[in-house]
Amino acid sequence: MIPSKNLAENKLLLLLTFVILVVLPFIAQSPLLLHLAILVYLYIIISEAWNLIGGYAGQVSLGNAVFFGVGAYTAVLLYLNLNINLWVGLIIGIIFSAVLSAVIGYICFRLHGVFFAFATLAVAEVFKLLFIIRKDITQGPMGVVLPYKGDSILDVSFASKTPYYLLTLAFSVLAILTVSYVSKSKLGYYLLAVREDEVAARSVGINTVLVKIIAFTLSAILNSIAGFLYVTYIRYIDPYVAFGLDISLIQALLTIMGGAGTVWGPVLGTVILIPLLELFRVYFVKFSGINYMLHGALLMIIILLMPQGAISIVRRLIKWLKS
Amino acid sequence: MDGFLIQILLRGVLVGGMYALLSVGLTLIFGVLEIPHFAYGDVMMLAMYTCYWLQVFTGASLFLSIIIVFPLYLALGFILQKFVVNKIMDKPELSKMLFMVGFSLFLQGLALFVWTADTRFVKSELQNIYVDIGGGKISLTYIVNFVMAMLFFAGFYLWLQKTFMGKAIRASAQNKDLALVTGINIHKIFLVSFGIATVMSAVGAVLFAPIYYVGPFVGLELTLKSFMIVVLGGLGSIEGALLGGLIIGVVEALSSYLLSSEVKDLSALIIFLLVLLFKPKGLLGKEVRE
Numbered sequence: 001m002i003p004s005k006n007l008a009e010n011k012l013l014l015l016l017t018f019v020i021l022v023v024l025p026f027i028a029q030s031p032l033l034l035h036l037a038i039l040v041y042l043y044i045i046i047s048e049a050w051n052l053i054g055g056y057a058g059q060v061s062l063g064n065a066v067f068f069g070v071g072a073y074t075a076v077l078l079y080l081n082l083n084i085n086l087w088v089g090l091i092i093g094i095i096f097s098a099v100l101s102a103v104i105g106y107i108c109f110r111l112h113g114v115f116f117a118f119a120t121l122a123v124a125e126v127f128k129l130l131f132i133i134r135k136d137i138t139q140g141p142m143g144v145v146l147p148y149k150g151d152s153i154l155d156v157s158f159a160s161k162t163p164y165y166l167l168t169l170a171f172s173v174l175a176i177l178t179v180s181y182v183s184k185s186k187l188g189y190y191l192l193a194v195r196e197d198e199v200a201a202r203s204v205g206i207n208t209v210l211v212k213i214i215a216f217t218l219s220a221i222l223n224s225i226a227g228f229l230y231v232t233y234i235r236y237i238d239p240y241v242a243f244g245l246d247i248s249l250i251q252a253l254l255t256i257m258g259g260a261g262t263v264w265g266p267v268l269g270t271v272i273l274i275p276l277l278e279l280f281r282v283y284f285v286k287f288s289g290i291n292y293m294l295h296g297a298l299l300m301i302i303i304l305l306m307p308q309g310a311i312s313i314v315r316r317l318i319k320w321l322k323s
Numbered sequence: 324m325d326g327f328l329i330q331i332l333l334r335g336v337l338v339g340g341m342y343a344l345l346s347v348g349l350t351l352i353f354g355v356l357e358i359p360h361f362a363y364g365d366v367m368m369l370a371m372y373t374c375y376w377l378q379v380f381t382g383a384s385l386f387l388s389i390i391i392v393f394p395l396y397l398a399l400g401f402i403l404q405k406f407v408v409n410k411i412m413d414k415p416e417l418s419k420m421l422f423m424v425g426f427s428l429f430l431q432g433l434a435l436f437v438w439t440a441d442t443r444f445v446k447s448e449l450q451n452i453y454v455d456i457g458g459g460k461i462s463l464t465y466i467v468n469f470v471m472a473m474l475f476f477a478g479f480y481l482w483l484q485k486t487f488m489g490k491a492i493r494a495s496a497q498n499k500d501l502a503l504v505t506g507i508n509i510h511k512i513f514l515v516s517f518g519i520a521t522v523m524s525a526v527g528a529v530l531f532a533p534i535y536y537v538g539p540f541v542g543l544e545l546t547l548k549s550f551m552i553v554v555l556g557g558l559g560s561i562e563g564a565l566l567g568g569l570i571i572g573v574v575e576a577l578s579s580y581l582l583s584s585e586v587k588d589l590s591a592l593i594i595f596l597l598v599l600l601f602k603p604k605g606l607l608g609k610e611v612r613e
Contacts, residue, residue, distance in 0.1 A: 060417045107600060113416050114359040118550055119599055122592050125547065129589045245543065249424065256421065288440065289539070292432025299425030303418050304410060 021169060025162040034161040038233060040274050041168035042226055043254055047266035048175040049222035050251035055260030056179075056188060057215040058195030059109070062248050063120030064223050066104070066127050067097040069242030071224030072231040076144050077137065086156045090228045094221050101220030105213040112198070121245070128243035143238025146231060156232040164233050171229060175222050180263045182218070191215055192261070223251075253295065257302050259309025268310050273298070330459040331580040332573060337461075337469040338534070339572020340565075344472040344527035346549035347479065347564040348520030354496040354559035355516040358408055359416065361423035363524060364545030365430035366403070370396055370525035371537040372434065375443050385447050385533065389471075392525050400521030404514050412513075427542065434539035447533035468530040475526055479519070480561055492516050496559060524549075551595040557605030566606060570594070 025034055046068065053061050074096055075089030084092075108119045131138045138144070149155040158164060182188045190211045193201040202208050231237045241247070258269025277291065284290040306312065345367065352360045370392055377383040377391060411422050449467055453460035483489035495502040495512045503509055528545070535541070552571055556563025571591050578590035598605065 058417070060420065107596075111599060111603065114420050115554070115599065115603065117359075117417075117420060118547075118554075119596065121547065122551075122596055122599075126589060126592050126596070129585070129592070133583075133585045133589070249428070252421065252424075287436055289432035289434065289436030292428050292435060294432070296425045296427065296429030296432060299428065300422055303414070303422045303425065307414075307418060 018173065022166070025165045031161055034165050036275050036278060038161065038164050038168050039278060040270055041165075041172040042229055042233075043250065043270045043274050044172040044267055045168075045175045045222050045226040045229070046247070046251040047254035047258070047270050048172075048179045049219040049226070051179055051255045051260060051262075051266045052182060052191075052215045052222075053212075053219040054252055055255055055262070055265070056182065056191040056195065057212050058191075058261075059212060059216070060113075060117045060252065061120045061216070061219070062117045062245065062252075063104070063122075063124035064219060064251055065243050065245070065247040066120075066124050067101060067220035067223035068227035068230070068247050069127060069131070069237075069239070070097050070100060071227030072237045072242050073131065073138065073144070073227075074224075075228050076146050076231055076237060079146070080144065081137075085154060086228075086232065087154070090225070093228055094224050097220040097224035098217050101217045102213055105216040106209070109209050109212050109216075121248070124243050124245070124248060128239050131239040131243060138239070141239060143236055143241075146235040146237075148235060157235075164229075168229055168233070171225055174225075176263065176267060178218060178222070179266075182215075183263055187211065187214060195261070250295075253299050255309075256307075257298065257309060259311030262309070262311050265309050265311040268314065272310065327459055328580070330456060330461060331576050333456060334461060334465060335573035335576030336569060337465040337572070338576065339569035340469040340476075341472045341527060341531045341534075341568075342548065342552055342572050343565040343568030344476050345524060345531060345545065346527075346552040346568060347476065347561060348522075348524040348527075349549045350553040350556075350559055350561065350564050351492070351496075351516050351520040351523075353553065355492055356404075356408065356412070356513055357416075357419075358411075359420040359423060360408075361420055361546060362427035362430055362542070363549055364547070365427045365434075365542030366396075366399070366521060367524050367528035367545050368434060368537070368539070368542035369399075369430065370528040371445060371532045371541070372438055372443070373525075374529045374532055375438075375445050375537055378446060385445070385468075385529065386471075389526055389529055392529050393522055396525035397518050397522045399525075400518035401514055403521065404517035408517060409513070427546070431539050431542060434542075438537075438539065440539060443537040445529075445532035445537060450533060462534075464533050468533070472527060472530050475523065476565065479523055482519075483561065488515060548591070551591060554603075554605055555595060555598050557607035560605070560607045563605055563607035 024037070028034075046064070050061070050064055053059050053064070071090075071093040074093035075086050078084040078089045078092060079086050104120070104123055108116055108123070111119050132141050134140070149157040151158055153163075156167075182191070190201070190206050193204075193206055194208050194211055198208055227237075227242065254269040254273055255266045256269070257273055258267065259265025277294070280294055281291050302309070349360060349363050352358055352363070373392055373395065374385070374388045377388045383391065407426060411419050414422070447464040447468070449463040452463040454463055454466060483493060491502070491507045492512055492515065494505070495507060495509060495516075499509065502512070548571070552567035553564055554567075555570060556565070556567030571594070574594055575587045575591050579587040582590075
């Protein structure tokens with residue numbers, strides 16, 4: 001949508017924003033601000049992940065938490081039980097998630113629409129129950145604590161929030177770049193074709209199942225990374241958080257809110273919504289249901305009133321400003 | 324077969340009958356309105372809380388609760404169809420689903436706000452009366468509630484088969500355009516189908532409540548269970564819901580006996596996934612759906 005003659009200008013603007021964001025924690029030391037920023041970056045990673053499968057490929061997955069959970073648990077359990085370095089655990093988690101997503105995708109992509117959504121939800125429930133039942137390996141519903149080891153890059157353990165800030169920022173940029181690259185590649189066009197009309201896409205020779213699996217795998221890898229970052233930051237994980245519907249749903253909500261199937265939509269959605277939701281969570285801590293009601297009402301309103309997401313409004317605004 | 328196994332199987336069948344009534348409304352909503360009603364279980368959760376409140380504040384018996392819940396949830400079904408579901412009838416399928424996911428979250432929040440996260444229990448007058456069967460005892464609640472559930476199920480089935488409205492609903496489920504051509508008022512069909520489906524699930528939830536628990540997040544479990552049952556039996560098939568309910572009931576009972584009670588939900592999910600993969604039309608499914 002952005003005119004190509006402004007491309008260099010836009011790139012410069014983005015680079016500048018990035019530099020400002022990198023420098024930010026060294027200027028503004030407010031822990032609350034950094035905490036919010038870390039959350040925003042984390043959620044950008046998973047909403048861009050959902051954007052690939054739900055936005056571009058049009059397959060509503062309600063089971064992306066599987067890969068979030070696998071990413072978090074793999075690193076932590078290997079670290080605690082076998083003393084394997086967390087960073088190595090991250091890589092192993094990514095590999096697990098990628099293989100899993102290919103298997104789950106191969107099976108579930110025989111189904112379409114609502115049936116695919118429910119199948120992925122069922123798969124996530126299976127994982128949640130497995131991790132609850134196998135107490136001997138996963139410590140069950142009690143969850144796992146990742147001990148604090150002082151300042152150490154090898155143990156991904158820091159006293160200050162700044163390193164977490166930079167880590168999550170780096171990976172959220174990676175997520176955005178991934179989606180940006182996919183959207184311009186052949187794969188991106190294949191995915192859009194599958195979303196618009198799968199039968200037609202197949203008839204022009206697109207291997208629709210393969211294309212969907214690739215999108216699902218990329219989505220899984222990003223979720224796996226987010227799970228790892230989450231657990232190293234919060235230093236605790238349990239099956240209800242890791243494999244719960246909340247993680248699967250919030251990525252869909254943020255993406256749709258911002259604009260599914262666009263590079264910047266999920267970023268916009270996350271930047272608007274996450275600080276708002278966090279604020280609500282803190283201020284309405286006594287009225288615990290309010291947060292859920294807000295989530296739900298927002299999702300309903302967005303689908304009714306602006307199914308294209310907030311980015312369509314921003315685009316219209318930019319167009320209007322330029323004319 | 325030892326007596327204990329017979330008791331387990333019987334318990335599975337009794338619970339399965341209640342599952343059938345719980346989930347049969349979803350097949351109607353899916354078949355006629357073509358809405359992936361993700362908040363289906365959350366409306367049931369409200370019915371369970373209604374029953375809980377009736378017990379706490381008025382001491383009403385479970386059967387009096389049903390008499391109160393019936394008109395209440397018929398009205399709620401009509402209201403929901405007219406003011407919530409009707410807004411999304413012309414949206415694409417996945418938007419409909421996400422909208423209903425939003426509605427589900429909203430109801431969860433509402434329940435969390437009104438009733439807090441505490442787990443509540445609905446009592447039944449019969450739960451301490453046990454009946455001797457074969458090798459063990461079984462609470463009378465199971466038996467009486469199963470019979471009630473089957474009576475409602477049969478009534479619903481007969482209503483769909485025999486009355487003009489029931490026939491019109493089945494006609495609309497098969498082919499909406501042809502139904503319109505014959506002069507059926509499709510909006511009325513949508514309204515009545517949703518109302519009846521809601522009331523069936525609400526009564527099912529009230530009958531199921533004494534042998535389960537009530538909490539703000541019980542709705543998701545019930546939605547997933549209902550979806551599993553109707554897909555297992557074949558979407559759009561009333562008999563399928565009965566078969567699916569009985570299968571899930573027996574599978575859960577057997578796996579908790581043979582393996583452990585924790586594996587109960589897992590085995591039902593795995594059966595569901597297997598059916599979805601190898602027989603996506605369900606066991607009694609007729610038409611092809613994509």
